[in-house]
Amino acid sequence: MPRLNSFRELEHLRERLREQRRSITTTVMVCGGPGCQASNCHAVVDAVRDELSSQGLDDSVRLCVTGCHGFCEQGPIIVIEPGNIFYCQVSPEDAFEIVYQTVMNGEVIERLLYEDPVSGKRFRTEAEIPFYKAQDQQLLSQNRMVDPCSIEDYIVAGGYSALPRVLNGIAPEDIVNEIKASGLRGRGGGGFPTGRKWAECLEAPGDEKYVICNADEGDPGAYMDRSVLEGNPHLVLEGMMIGAQAIGARKGYIYVRNEYPLAVKNSRIAVEQARELGLLGNNILGSSFSFDVDIARGGGAFVCGESTALMASIEGKVGEPRPKDVHTVVDGLYHQPTILNNVETWANVPSIILNGSSWFASRGTEGEQGNQDPGPNRSHQEHRPG
Amino acid sequence: MPSQTLDQILEGRRSQPNQLIEVLHDVQKNYGYIPREAIKSVSKELGVPLIEVYRVASFYKAFRLKPSGKHVLTMCEGTACHVRGAHLLLDHAIDQLGIKPGEVTPDGLFSIEQVNCLGTCALGPIVAENGSYHQRMTPAKLRKLIETLSRQKTEEAHYAQTQ
Numbered sequence: 430m431p432r433l434n435s436f437r438e439l440e441h442l443r444e445r446l447r448e449q450r451r452s453i454t455t456t457v458m459v460c461g462g463p464g465c466q467a468s469n470c471h472a473v474v475d476a477v478r479d480e481l482s483s484q485g486l487d488d489s490v491r492l493c494v495t496g497c498h499g500f501c502e503q504g505p506i507i508v509i510e511p512g513n514i515f516y517c518q519v520s521p522e523d524a525f526e527i528v529y530q531t532v533m534n535g536e537v538i539e540r541l542l543y544e545d546p547v548s549g550k551r552f553r554t555e556a557e558i559p560f561y562k563a564q565d566q567q568l569l570s571q572n573r574m575v576d577p578c579s580i581e582d583y584i585v586a587g588g589y590s591a592l593p594r595v596l597n598g599i600a601p602e603d604i605v606n607e608i609k610a611s612g613l614r615g616r617g618g619g620g621f622p623t624g625r626k627w628a629e630c631l632e633a634p635g636d637e638k639y640v641i642c643n644a645d646e647g648d649p650g651a652y653m654d655r656s657v658l659e660g661n662p663h664l665v666l667e668g669m670m671i672g673a674q675a676i677g678a679r680k681g682y683i684y685v686r687n688e689y690p691l692a693v694k695n696s697r698i699a700v701e702q703a704r705e706l707g708l709l710g711n712n713i714l715g716s717s718f719s720f721d722v723d724i725a726r727g728g729g730a731f732v733c734g735e736s737t738a739l740m741a742s743i744e745g746k747v748g749e750p751r752p753k754d755v756h757t758v759v760d761g762l763y764h765q766p767t768i769l770n771n772v773e774t775w776a777n778v779p780s781i782i783l784n785g786s787s788w789f790a791s792r793g794t795e796g797e798q799g800n801q802d803p804g805p806n807r808s809h810q811e812h813r814p815g
Numbered sequence: 816m817p818s819q820t821l822d823q824i825l826e827g828r829r830s831q832p833n834q835l836i837e838v839l840h841d842v843q844k845n846y847g848y849i850p851r852e853a854i855k856s857v858s859k860e861l862g863v864p865l866i867e868v869y870r871v872a873s874f875y876k877a878f879r880l881k882p883s884g885k886h887v888l889t890m891c892e893g894t895a896c897h898v899r900g901a902h903l904l905l906d907h908a909i910d911q912l913g914i915k916p917g918e919v920t921p922d923g924l925f926s927i928e929q930v931n932c933l934g935t936c937a938l939g940p941i942v943a944e945n946g947s948y949h950q951r952m953t954p955a956k957l958r959k960l961i962e963t964l965s966r967q968k969t970e971e972a973h974y975a976q977t978q
Contacts, residue, residue: 463933463934463935463948464935464937464938466948467935467938467941467948467949467950468938468950501935501937501938502937502938504938646934647931647932652934652936655934687840687877688930688931688932688933688934689934690946725836725837726836726837726840727836727875727877728836728839728840728871728874728875728876728877728878729875729876729877729930729931730874730875730876731931742836743833744832744833745832745833745834745835745836745837745861745863745871746835746867746871747870747871747874748874748875
């Protein structure tokens with residue numbers, strides 16, 4: 430695809446892609462997260478693709494291999510839109526029935542529906558399933574509709590709409606104030622107010638500044654960062670671009686665990702695609718903003734989730750923490766002012782810019798505004814581990 | 816067989832000390848471990864002192880300084896897998912193969928690695944064999960997996976002989 434040189438060209442591209450997709454009547458979404466991969470979802474994807482081809486449905490049905498849906502225990506998972514029909518523990522042998530009965534004739538296959546282990550009741554749609562019903566997914570809901578390896582999918586879903594807003598003459602202070610007003614707090618565990626961190630970095634003296642995304646997630650059983658970075662990497666990139674514009678950074682890093690090969694792969698693809706479209710690089714969308722992102726892989730050291738150890742690791746050194754008498758917002762990567770935020774924090778940024786800080790602040794609870802991503806394993810206490 | 820030469824790995828990264836970890840990852844992916852000669856070349860080409868390259872290569876758990884077996888069994892020892900009995904799997908692998916984590920069987924077929932979390936906790940305990948995930952493992956399933964992989968080797972040898 431050719432490079433985009435203005436906001437208008439981005440909007441034209443969005444319109445054109447949406448126009449091209451008018452002919453699509455049905456979308457079959459197969460979860461391609463690591464949980465479903467362990468349950469052999471690739472064989473299911475191949476079988477469904479072959480079946481769609483042999484029925485001549487390539488043009489009207491879109492097969493979308495998505496990021497994690499969260500219900501790993503029940504994988505491989507397929508969701509079919511329209512109808513929000515949810516099939517679980519699907520095997521490649523089911524492909525014919527799924528395509529012939531559900532996709533072509535709109536009939537639901539009872540035996541593939543989720544059965545509640547307590548009541549024995551079967552649920553037709555994803556939204557009805559108790560596991561999902563109680564969730565209000567702000568970030569992960571987009572995972573279903575977006576192929577993480579496709580920047581087109583992200584753009585069609587309204588992605589990269591927040592970026593033009595911040596490039597369009599808003600003062601960096603105003604971006605920071607918007608984040609401050611939203612009440613967004615760090616999602617890595619400490620809960621430090623994100624806006625305050627950005628404000629300190631904006632004020633810190635220095636020509637060279639950096640933004641870093643911390644994807645060195647190590648909490649047992651709660652891999653919301655992995656799910657977001659694997660399932661919707663452009664959302665994280667867009668958040669980082671906004672942060673970079675706010676503090677005046679030209680370079681960003683995503684520090685990701687090497688134990689998450691899919692997150693490494695998908696974020697690399699996303700960076701390449703964004704560079705190709707001119708959303709990363711020099712003079713992004715014809716503005717004076719220049720910014721690029723590199724992926725840095727971890728080396729299996731748990732301590733590297735700590736900010737100073739992480740920064741040492743990006744510099745190619747042994748990941749040992751150092752005293753933080755001067756904060757990393759002033760003296761961070763290569764001793765320059767740096768903002769380090771968690772994957773989920775970055776992913777929340779575009780929607781705050783788009784919908785406004787008061788929208789974000791109205792969600793969540795007092796002192797903990799916004800919506801926290803539950804992560805796939807939230808329901809471990811129940812009988813349905815994700 | 817290495818698919819990339821060291822030259823290709825270093826392409827565009829020379830004299831950039833910050834690329835050390837990325838380069839070591841690619842060297843290991845290519846050779847299965849980080850050979851002594853590679854450490855020397857990497858040190859020279861990136862401009863990082865030899866002792867610093869060694870320090871980084873030995874600090875990060877992901878790097879191996881000895882060759883691995885043909886089949887690398889990566890045992891997840893993360894909290895979720897641990898409470899579901901990952902230690903039983905590790906004990907079993909140690910018993911059946913007669914090697915400890917980080918070692919290679921004398922026939923060069925197997926090695927055992929431990930990692931903290933593979934991020935697939937709901938399906939634990941997880942054992943990954945050369946990157947492909949095996950879910951809800953039990954010692955019995957692991958025994959079968961190891962037997963199947965050993966048999967493949969015998970069959971391959973037999974096939975080679977009959978050709």
